[in-house]
Amino acid sequence: MGEQEVPTESGSGRRRLGVMGGTFDPIHHGHLVAASEVAALFHLDEVVFVPTGQPWQKSHKAVSPAEDRYLMTVIATASNPQFSVSRIDIDRPGPTYTIDTLRDLHSHNADSDLFFITGADALSQILGWRDATELFSLSHFIGVTRPGHDLTDDGLPEGKVSLVEVPALAISSTDCRARVAKGDPVWYLVPDGVVRYIDKRQLYRGE
Numbered sequence: 001m002g003e004q005e006v007p008t009e010s011g012s013g014r015r016r017l018g019v020m021g022g023t024f025d026p027i028h029h030g031h032l033v034a035a036s037e038v039a040a041l042f043h044l045d046e047v048v049f050v051p052t053g054q055p056w057q058k059s060h061k062a063v064s065p066a067e068d069r070y071l072m073t074v075i076a077t078a079s080n081p082q083f084s085v086s087r088i089d090i091d092r093p094g095p096t097y098t099i100d101t102l103r104d105l106h107s108h109n110a111d112s113d114l115f116f117i118t119g120a121d122a123l124s125q126i127l128g129w130r131d132a133t134e135l136f137s138l139s140h141f142i143g144v145t146r147p148g149h150d151l152t153d154d155g156l157p158e159g160k161v162s163l164v165e166v167p168a169l170a171i172s173s174t175d176c177r178a179r180v181a182k183g184d185p186v187w188y189l190v191p192d193g194v195v196r197y198i199d200k201r202q203l204y205r206g207e
């Protein structure tokens, strides 16, 4: 993608920890492919998925209980030894801000460099996030392509953001919820275990 310094290898011997934040209501293959691609390209040791507690920018929408979103994320990532799931955002009271996520991860992983993974839509909103300028001192940011959204680092600090193209999956959680509500299948849009979990918990039926 655009010409810029892409820190694909640190050479510093420090761990490289990817961070994939999201509401994950539900987690789908777009999230998983993005994390997998970035992990390979940036030689990450691990990607930790961090479901939001209370996503303040989605407060006008009904969001499923955090425990359901957390468990779906665990189910979806369980088979990949490089993937893990953190409860830090769902266990912190109050609205979820990425600045808190990164501060907590930073203090618990002093031996690691952080790489926050975000889709093109979220990246374009980042200057509106809480304490936006400090975010870039705690983590490198990796913006990934997403169908229907322009991927750009316009206005973002130089050298702090990398843009990468990932296989295009036109999947959104919004569409998955709408499909379940209509009785349409979500097989192969989300992992099989997540289909089963949605069914077992009767999520998204009344929407």
Ligand SMILES: Nc1ncnc2c1ncn2[C@@H]1O[C@H](COP(=O)(O)OP(=O)(O)OP(=O)(O)O)[C@@H](O)[C@H]1O
Pocket: 021, 022, 023, 024, 025, 029, 030, 031, 034, 117, 118, 119, 120, 121, 122, 123, 144, 145, 146, 147, 169, 170, 171, 172, 173, 174, 175
């Ligand atoms: N299909 C996709 N391809 C690439 N990135 C994605 C894709 N879907 C989501 N992402 C990114 O994953 C992160 C978490 O997204 P989120 O959990 O809000 O999913 P979503 O599908 O955007 O949900 P919703 O439709 O409810 O807004 C965000 O950075 C988002 O940009």
Ligand SMILES: O=C(O)c1ccc[n+]([C@@H]2O[C@H](COP(=O)([O-])O)[C@@H](O)[C@H]2O)c1
Pocket: 020, 021, 022, 023, 024, 050, 052, 055, 057, 058, 096, 097, 098, 099, 122, 128, 129, 130
């Ligand atoms: O820090 C903020 O102000 C902020 C505002 C909106 C979104 N985020 C983070 O961006 C990630 C994707 O969010 P979402 O709402 O698209 O699922 C997730 O980790 C959120 O916590 C963070």
